[in-house]
Amino acid sequence: MFDGYLLSVLIWLPIIGGLVVLFAGDKFAPRPLALAVSAITFLISLSLWTGFNSTGYQMQFVELMPWIESFKINYHLAVDGISMPLILLNTFITVLIVLAGWEVIKNKPAQYMAAFLIMEGIINGVFAAQDAILFYVFFEAMLIPMFIVIGIWGGDNRIYATIKFFLYTFFGSVFMLVSLLYMFSQADSFAIADLHDVKLGMTPQILIFLSFLIAFGVKVPMWPVHTWLPDAHVQAPTGGSVILAAVMLKIGGYGFLRFSLPMVPDASSELAWLVIFMSLTAVVYIGFIALVQSDMKKLVAYSSIAHMGFVTLGIFVLFPIVANTGSSEGTLMGLQGGMMQMISHGFISGAMFLCIGVLYDRMHTREITAYGGVSNKMPWFAAFFVLFSMANTGLPGTSGFIGEFMVILVSFKANFWIAFLAATTLIVGAAYTLWLVKRVIFGAVANDNVAALTDINKRETFILGVLAFFVILVGLWPQPLIHVMNDSLVHVIEQATTSKLVGR
C-alpha cells in the first residue's frame, strides 16, 4: 500500500488529520477522530516494518523531489534500520497518548489532540528526512506544538518551563544550522548522504562536532544541559511528558548516529572522551539526584537523563575501543545497546509517566509523601507499576535489561573504570526506583485520599497492558529489533572509523 510515498503519508496524514481535528473543534468528537487518525497512522506505519529489507544499509522507501531548487534543498525522505524502529515507536506511542488524554483533558480537547497529531507527523519527518535542511525544519517545527502543549495544559509553573524548553532547544539547534550551511558550502549539497562523504579539515570538524553536540546534547539531554528536562516534564501534561520522554529525547541519540559520527568521524574520535565523561556523569551523578527527588515526575525525569546517558555512552564508547584494540571488532554491541536502550526507554519511560498520570488524575498531586499503600486500593495498577519499575532498574527479562547490559559489557573493552561507573546504575537505579515503589505502592494506606482511590479502568488497563506486553516482549526476544538495525549500524561504524580529513 502507498508504494513510493509511504513516508509522506506517515508525515502528512497525522498533520492533516490534526488540522481537521483542530478545525472541527471541541463539539465534533475530537477524541474519536484523533484516535482514528493515530490508529490508522500506526497501522500504516506497520507496513514499514513488513516491507523493510534488513539486509544492507541502503536507504529504503526513498522519496526524492526538488523542494527549493535555488538552494538545492530537496524533499528527500527515506529510512534505514536506525530510523525505521523509531518511527514505529512514535506512531505507537501517539495512539497511547490520545487514549491517555481521553477523559483527563477537559480544556480545549480538540486543540490538545491536534497538537499531538501534528507533533507525530513532524517527528516522523525528523526521522525520515534525508536532506539536512528538511531535517532541520522538522527538528525546529516540533518545538511549536510542544511549546503550546506545555504552555496550555501544563502545571502551575508551565510558562517558565515551556519558554525554557523552547529556548534551550532553539539555542542548541541554531549552531547546527550554521554547521549544516558550512558543510553545504563545502559539499554543494544538503543531502545527508553527501554530507557524510564531504572531506573536512580537523578544525572545522571539531567546531561542527561541538555544534552538533550542543544541538543533540540538549535534546538527549546530556549533563550539564539537562536542566530544562525536569522542568518541562514536571509541568507538561501526561501526554506531553510521554511523548517527550519516549520519542523526542531519542532524536538526540538519533542525531549522533546520523550526523555526528558519519559526518565528523575524526572529531568524534578526538572528543569521544568528552561525551563519555558527560554520559558517565549523567549515569552516576544524575542517578544520585534522582534519589533525593520528592516529586514522582521529577524522579522519573532524572532517571530518564541517567538512562539516556547509556545511549550516548554506547555510541561513543566505540572510539576508545578502536583506539585500544586497533579494530572496530566488537564495537557493534555498543551501538546496538544504545539503540535498544532508546527503544526500551521509549516504552518504559512512557509507561512510568502514564502510571504517574493515572495517580495524578486521581489525587492531583505528584508528591511522593502524599502516597503510600496504593497497592491496597489499586492492585492491578500496583502490578503494572512494579513491573515497569523493575524494567526501569534493568531487570533481566524486561527490555530495560538488554540495552544496559550490552553497553556495560562493551564498555569493559574500552576501560574497566568506564564499565564500573556505568554499572553503578544497577545499584543507584534500583535504589531510586525501588524506593519510589516502596513509598508509593507498598505499606499501609497512608491517608484518606489514598483510601478513596479506585483501581484503573479498562482504558488505562489497556494502555498499560500494551506497554507491559512490549516491555516483556522486547526483553525476552530482542532479536528481530537487533536484526533490523544490524546492517545500518555496521555501516555507521564503518563511516565513523574512516578518516575524512582533507589530504589523507
Added chain:
Amino acid sequence: MLTSTLIPMQFAVPDFAPAIPEIFLLIGTGLVLLIDLFLKDSQRFITYVLSQAVLLITAGLVIAGFNDIYLAEAAQVTGKQSITTFSDMFVLDPMAQILKVAVLLITAGVFVYSRPYLFSREMYKGEYFTLGLFAVLGMMIMISAKTMLLIYLGLELLSLAMYALVAFRRDNGRASEAAMKYFVLGAIASGMLLYGMSIIYGVSGSLHIDHIAAYMGNHEVMQNIGLLLGLAFIIVGLGFKLGVVPFQMWIPDVYDGSPTAVTLFLGTAPKIAAFAMIIRLLVEGLGEMVQGWQQILSMLAALSFIIGNIVAIAQTNIKRMFAYSTISHMGFVLLGILAGSELGYAASMFYIITYAIIAAGGFAIIILLSRTGYEADQLNDLKGLSTRHPWYAFMMLLFLFSMAGVPPTVGFYAKLSVIQAVVSADLVWLAVIAVVMSVVGAYYYLRAIKLMYFDQPDEKDGAGKLLEPAKAGLDFNVLISANGLAVIALGILPGTLMALCVMAVKASL
C-alpha cells in the same frame, strides 16, 4: 501595445513604455486628489476605492510588462534583461518589476488594514490615501532609478509624504514629536546621502550608476580617499533610511508616536524601496568597492541584530518592540547584501519582501486590538487574545513565529538564505552572531505568544464583559487570513518566490 523598436537616444521624445505604471500612478493620484476635493466626509469611501483601484491597476500594468518584448530584446543584446529610458536615467528590469509589485500590493493591503483604524479616529481623510499614493510613486522611482539624482528625487518624494503622514494626527503631542524627529533626522540623512553622492560625482564625473561602475572598474578604488569618503557618507545616509544601528534612534520613537495605521505603512513598503536603493547604489554603482562596504555593513548588521534584539526584550510597548525587532531584521537584510554574491542579493530580496508581508500582518493585529477611544500599544493588550478571538490569535502566532524564524514559517527561509549567503562568503563569525541573536529574539516573540495563549484576559468593560477586538470588515478579515496563511504557505513552499528572486537578481545585476 509596444510594437516599435528601441528608440535611439538622439530623439527628443523619450520612450515612455517602461514608465507607464509610474505615469499612470501619477495621473491616477492627481485625479484622486481632485475628486477627493469635491467629496463630503460621508463619501470618503469613494477616495478609498479609487486609491485601491489606482494601486491595483498600476500593479497590473507592472505585471503586464513582465514579458515585455523589450526585456527579451535587451536580453539578447546585453545578456541582462534591463532596458533604460529617459536618457538612461530610468531602468526597468525584473528586479524592479518584482519589487514594484510587492510595494504596490503591500500598500494596497496597508490601506485595507488602516481603514477601520482611521475610521474610528476621525482620521478617515483623503489625504491619508493620496499621501500614501505619492509615497508609493516615490518608492517606484527609487526602485527604477539609474542615476543618483533620480534616486534622491524618489527618496525625497517618499520622505516628504511620510513626514506628513507621521504628523497626520497633528493635535497629538506624541505624534507631533515623532514627526519632528523623523523630519529632522530624515533631513540629516538625506543631506548625508546627497553629500556622499556629490563626492562620488566629483571623483567619477558622472551621476549615472553604470558610468560610476565603469569608472570604478578602471581605477584603484580602495586607495582613493575621496571615493572612500563618499562611500562612508552614502552608507550613513542609507543606514539612516533603513534604520540600522547606529542610525536607529529615530525608529522606536517614530513607530511609537505615529498613528498605528501610519506605522504599519512606514514599517513595510518603504523598506522594500530602501533595499532597492541599497542595491542600486552599493551593488550596481559601487560594486567595485565591495571590500569597503562589506566591512562597514558587517559591523552595522552585527550591531543591529545585537542591539535590536536585546533592547526589544526590555520593551513593554508592542509598537516599540516591533520597532526594535525591525532594526534587527534590517540587520539580517544587510547580511545578504554584504555577502556580495548574487545568491546573497536574492536572499536579501526574499527577506525584505517576506518581512514586509509578515510585518504588515503583525501591525494589522495591533490595529485590531485598538478600539475607538483606546489605543492598543502595550504588550499586555495581547493578553488572552486566544480566548477573545482564537483566529486572530492564531494569525498573530504565525506572524510572531515567522519573525522569530521558526520553521515551517517563511521567516525561517528568509533567515536561512541570508545566513547561508554569509557562510559561503566565509563570514562564519557573523553567521554565529546572527543565529545566537535570533535565539535572543525568539524570547520576546515567545513572550508575546505566551501573553496571547497562556494568560487570561483581564480587561473588562463597564459591564464586566471581556473586551472584544475591534469589529473589522469582511475585507480586513479575508486579507488578514490570507496574510497569515501566506506566511505558512510560503513557509512550506518557498521555492517559487525564492526562484523568482534569484532569477530577478541574475537577470538584473
